[in-house]
Amino acid sequence: MATKHILIVPGDGIGQEVTAVGKKVLDAIAAKFGHTFTYDETLIGHVAIEATGVPLPDESLEKMKKSDAVLFGAVGHPKYDNDPSAKVRPEQGLLKMRKELGLYANLRPIKLFDELLGASSIKPEILKGADILFFRELTGDIYFGEKGRKNNGDTAYDIAEYSRYEVERIARKAFDAARTRGKKLCSVDKANVIETSRLWREVVQKVALEYPDIEVEHQFVDAAAMLLIKDPRRFDVVVTANLFGDILTDEASQIAGSMGMLASASIGDGTGVYEPIHGSAHDITGKGVANPLASVLSAALLLDISFGLKAESELVISAVDKVLKAGFRTRDIADAATPADKILGTEAMGAAVLKYL
Amino acid sequence: MATKHILIVPGDGIGQEVTAVGKKVLDAIAAKFGHTFTYDETLIGHVAIEATGVPLPDESLEKMKKSDAVLFGAVGHPKYDNDPSAKVRPEQGLLKMRKELGLYANLRPIKLFDELLGASSIKPEILKGADILFFRELTGDIYFGEKGRKNNGDTAYDIAEYSRYEVERIARKAFDAARTRGKKLCSVDKANVIETSRLWREVVQKVALEYPDIEVEHQFVDAAAMLLIKDPRRFDVVVTANLFGDILTDEASQIAGSMGMLASASIGDGTGVYEPIHGSAHDITGKGVANPLASVLSAALLLDISFGLKAESELVISAVDKVLKAGFRTRDIADAATPADKILGTEAMGAAVLKYL
Ligand SMILES: CC(C)[C@H](C(=O)O)[C@@H](O)C(=O)O
Ligand SMILES: CC(C)[C@H](C(=O)O)[C@@H](O)C(=O)O
Numbered sequence: 037m038a039t040k041h042i043l044i045v046p047g048d049g050i051g052q053e054v055t056a057v058g059k060k061v062l063d064a065i066a067a068k069f070g071h072t073f074t075y076d077e078t079l080i081g082h083v084a085i086e087a088t089g090v091p092l093p094d095e096s097l098e099k100m101k102k103s104d105a106v107l108f109g110a111v112g113h114p115k116y117d118n119d120p121s122a123k124v125r126p127e128q129g130l131l132k133m134r135k136e137l138g139l140y141a142n143l144r145p146i147k148l149f150d151e152l153l154g155a156s157s158i159k160p161e162i163l164k165g166a167d168i169l170f171f172r173e174l175t176g177d178i179y180f181g182e183k184g185r186k187n188n189g190d191t192a193y194d195i196a197e198y199s200r201y202e203v204e205r206i207a208r209k210a211f212d213a214a215r216t217r218g219k220k221l222c223s224v225d226k227a228n229v230i231e232t233s234r235l236w237r238e239v240v241q242k243v244a245l246e247y248p249d250i251e252v253e254h255q256f257v258d259a260a261a262m263l264l265i266k267d268p269r270r271f272d273v274v275v276t277a278n279l280f281g282d283i284l285t286d287e288a289s290q291i292a293g294s295m296g297m298l299a300s301a302s303i304g305d306g307t308g309v310y311e312p313i314h315g316s317a318h319d320i321t322g323k324g325v326a327n328p329l330a331s332v333l334s335a336a337l338l339l340d341i342s343f344g345l346k347a348e349s350e351l352v353i354s355a356v357d358k359v360l361k362a363g364f365r366t367r368d369i370a371d372a373a374t375p376a377d378k379i380l381g382t383e384a385m386g387a388a389v390l391k392y393l
Numbered sequence: 394m395a396t397k398h399i400l401i402v403p404g405d406g407i408g409q410e411v412t413a414v415g416k417k418v419l420d421a422i423a424a425k426f427g428h429t430f431t432y433d434e435t436l437i438g439h440v441a442i443e444a445t446g447v448p449l450p451d452e453s454l455e456k457m458k459k460s461d462a463v464l465f466g467a468v469g470h471p472k473y474d475n476d477p478s479a480k481v482r483p484e485q486g487l488l489k490m491r492k493e494l495g496l497y498a499n500l501r502p503i504k505l506f507d508e509l510l511g512a513s514s515i516k517p518e519i520l521k522g523a524d525i526l527f528f529r530e531l532t533g534d535i536y537f538g539e540k541g542r543k544n545n546g547d548t549a550y551d552i553a554e555y556s557r558y559e560v561e562r563i564a565r566k567a568f569d570a571a572r573t574r575g576k577k578l579c580s581v582d583k584a585n586v587i588e589t590s591r592l593w594r595e596v597v598q599k600v601a602l603e604y605p606d607i608e609v610e611h612q613f614v615d616a617a618a619m620l621l622i623k624d625p626r627r628f629d630v631v632v633t634a635n636l637f638g639d640i641l642t643d644e645a646s647q648i649a650g651s652m653g654m655l656a657s658a659s660i661g662d663g664t665g666v667y668e669p670i671h672g673s674a675h676d677i678t679g680k681g682v683a684n685p686l687a688s689v690l691s692a693a694l695l696l697d698i699s700f701g702l703k704a705e706s707e708l709v710i711s712a713v714d715k716v717l718k719a720g721f722r723t724r725d726i727a728d729a730a731t732p733a734d735k736i737l738g739t740e741a742m743g744a745a746v747l748k749y750l
Contacts, residue, residue: 112585117611120584120591120598127585157519157622178535178553183588191556192592196535199548226636227477228469228484231540234477235549241477254474258643259672265514265622265647279583283640286615290622315616 038343039072043103045096045309047081048126049316050326050382051109057328057386058107058335061355064393065339065348076103080133081111081126081316091129097136100307105342107335108311114318126316134174138305140202141209143337144170144285144313145299146268148292151360155293155369158265166268166291169217171210172281174302176202177232179278198232198277203239210275211247218272220251224260224280236277257284264288285313296327296368299334301341308342310334324381327366329356332389355392364388395700396429400460402453402666404438405483406673407683407739408466414685414743415464415692418712421750422696422705433460437490438468438483438673448486454493457664462699464692465668471675483673491531495662497559498566500694501527501642501670502656503625505649508717512650512726515622523625523648526574528567529638531659533559534589536635555589555634560596567632568604575629577608581617581637593634614641621645642670653684653725656691658698665699667691681738684723686713689746712749721745 044059046052059075066073078096085091091111100106111126133139146168153160181195207223214221223240225233237254244252255263257280263270264284268291276284289295295314302309312330320326332352340349363378365371370379380388401416403409416432423430435453442448448468457463468483490496503525510517538552564580571578580597582590594611601609612620614637620627621641625648633641646652652671659666669687677683689709697706720735722728727736737745 117585117613118598120595125585131586157515157624159514159516162514178551179586181550185588185592187556190558191554192588193538194535194553194587194589196551196553197548199544201547226639228474228482229488229536230551231542231549232551235542238477256474258639261618261640261644262646262652265644267514280640282583282615283618283637287618287622287644289619295619 037070037072038345040104040343041074041076041102043099043106044075044077045080045100045106046077046109047111047316048083048113049110049318049321051111051316053324053326053382054312054328054331055107055109057382057389058331060386061332061335061352061389061393062107062338064390065352068393069345069348080129082113082115084129085124085126089124091124091126092132097133100133100137103307105338106307106309107331107338108309109331110312110314110316112316131179133309134302135180137307137309138175139302139309140173140175140304141206141302142172142174142281143301143303144172146170146285146288146291149297149357149360152293152297152369154371157290158268163268163291168268168271168288168291169213169273170281170285170288171206171213171273171275172285173202173206173276173278175304177278196230196232198235200235200239203236204243207240207243207275210273211243211250214250214273215247219249220272222253222255222260222271222274224255224257224274224276224284226257227254228256232277240275260284261287264291289313294327294368295330296366297329297333299330299337301337303341308338310338324383325367326382327368328382328386329366332356332386351393355389358392359385359388362388394427394429395702397461397700398431398433398459400456400463401432401434402437402457402463403434403466404468404673405440405470406467406675406678408468408673410681410683410739411669411685411688412464412466414739414746415688417743418689418692418709418746418750419464421747422709425750426702426705437486439470439472441486442481442483448481448483449489454490457490457494460664462695463664463666464688464695465666466688467669467671467673469673488536490666491659492537494664494666495532496659496666497530497532497661498563498659499529499531499638500658500660501529503527503642503645503648506654506714506717509650509654509726511728514647515625520625520648525625525628525645525648526570526630527638527642527645528563528570528630528632529642530559530563530633530635532661534635553587553589555592557592557596560593561600564597564600564632567630568600568607571607571630572604576606577629579610579612579617579628579631581612581614581631581633581641583614584611585613589634597632617641618644621648646670651684651725652687653723654686654690656687656694658694660698665695667695681740682724683739684725685739685743686723689713689743708750712746715749716742716745719745
């Protein structure tokens with residue numbers, strides 16, 4: 037029987053609606069298995085800026101550090117997107133959180149629930165059986181290097197940077213995971229052009245020597261972006277830098293039918309953070325139609341990775357599977373064949389998952 | 394009746410085989426329309442390193458500058474890919490050529506020939522009618538900024554840089570093209586995180602004011618990578634930075650069924666360069682199976698853009714269309730339904746195109 041303190045960080049847009057469902061699932065698991073989960077909630081992103089002037093208040097960060105795990109929503113607001121000169125931005129809160137918590141490894145499992153085989157733009161025969169685990173580096177690269185303007189603002193620059201130990205630690209995590217899976221690892225870089233990628237490849241080649249049982253390949257990011265669609269089944273574990281990981285995992289979401297189904301775990305030195313890979317989606321915020329399953333599956337990852345509660349985690353995943361098998365869909369994963377009464381809103385989808393728990 | 398001097402730059406791997414076919418097509422067009430095309434050939438990439446020690450000899454560059462257009466193959470060699478410490482690399486030749494010729498705009502039309510609707514991993518009903526024209530910036534970004542090592546080689550860095558005028562000139566080209574097409578433009582960046590993207594968005598927003606008839610949207614690169622697969626028909630003209638363009642256009646090749654079908658035009662201040670978007674493909678080099686159609690379609694772009702020979706260009710495209718309609722395929726675009734005697738090698742496919750010219 038575990039006693040754990042979970043921090044809910046809904047953030048912006050649909051973050052609020054989907055983490056509410058994720059939390060209910062955690063609650064139900066605690067009740068069912070006799071665990072004691074306590075909760076707190078805190079601000080980040082646009083809502084934090086509105087309330088305090090900064091995207092990640094010290095208080096939020098302190099609470100994160102003190103909790104056993106964080107269930108995270110999303111950050112972002114169109115207001116800033118369309119104003120390139122904004123100095124304070126919701127995303128800075130997310131990036132600061134990743135840096136301050138040392139969340140250097142972002143795990144993004146791309147796995148298709150059989151029932152959603154038809155929901156993807158990609159042909160079912162290409163997809164069937166695809167199962168990829170991405171390791172995206174999360175605290176380095178062009179995201180965190182110095183950036184700014186010169187020549188009176190007429191020239192902008194961003195510095196991408198990687199150090200050997202940063203590549204090493206994420207490579208090890210990826211190789212370790214490959215050992216428990218299909219024993220294949222693909223490292224993605226752009227070593228034919230950029231220096232950080234050459235360091236990346238050098239280090240991955242070196243770490244690979246410790247894992248002679250793992251079949252390793254290196255792909256350039258452009259080729260990888262193509263191969264993910266052409267033949268997703270050729271991939272098992274993929275490890276890549278922050279920016280490439282951002283792009284490739286969003287692209288790979290189409291393998292799983294919808295971004296609304298994909299969860300991620302950010303882990304590192306301390307508290308782990310669990311969040312959907314979808315964003316704040318202001319176009320559907322407040323309408324009660326957001327797909328909460330990515331948050332539910334984030335809760336499953338949280339139970340497994342941060343708490344070591346494997347059976348509990350699997351129960352959550354199988355509840356999602358059953359809901360889909362029963363034909364229930366949110367709008368984003370419905371198709372022409374879905375009867376209207378099976379298309380559920382956010383809360384109803386949450387209730388359906390709870391029913392199968 | 395035009396008199397033009399064309400430089401053939403096969404480069405590495407299958408570059409040799411496919412440009413040979415492209416040249417034959419240019420020859421046939423000259424004969425048919427009474428133009429006088431003269432040719433020369435020169436080295437770049439791995440073959441240039443082997444012959445002269447450098448990836449772009451001065452003589453090659455001089456010849457490029459003096460010619461009316463360049464028909465280009467590909468550069469690259471696995472030898473360097475697997476050796477991150479190599480100081481001299483084939484790709485440096487390509488990058489230097491782009492910089493020295495001022496080829497700041499890389500046009501990559503993604504258009505599906507109807508006959509290849511089945512060859513893609515993406516469902517035909519998602520693809521049908523997709524027609525995207527990418528403008529990839531080609532002489533800036535992380536490709537050309539300072540790069541190197543510090544901390545005894547333990548830290549690598551790359552500087553991404555963009556100046557206002559660089560974004561402006563490619564944006565104008567893209568907006569102009571949108572005017573002749575679907576009147577929609579999507580600019581892709583990562584303005585929520587990087588400064589070069591914020592400058593990019595700022596400038597595109599400004600240029601947009603001069604084009605009130607064009608519908609403009611801005612997408613983050615991660616979202617764009619996802620939307621390209623989810624709903625390719627929503628795009629008309631896409632304009633983006635060098636690195637994002639590299640990734641997204643390779644990804645988008647899957648919309649056209651195969652990389653082997655995609656041509657590109659690099660244009661700027663002087664001589665235009667026309668090349669397939671596929672690479673040197675050493676795994677199939679010398680086997681006579683490479684798809685030459687991307688080189689043939691590059692020749693079509695050359696006729697149109699550098700020489701203003703629209704009718705000639707369209708004849709080439711329609712010949713490719715007829716070859717496909719007649720059921721001929723190279724291996725990469727064949728499927729289970731293609732009869733063995735319709736699967737052609739590089740030369741035979743070239744001969745088939747010539748027959749329909
Ligand atoms: C919101 C944005 C800063 C973030 C990123 O680019 O990392 C998001 O796209 C993600 O993938 O978590
Ligand atoms: C070979 C490589 C340097 C090049 C690039 O990244 O620009 C290629 O991928 C391309 O797209 O032309």
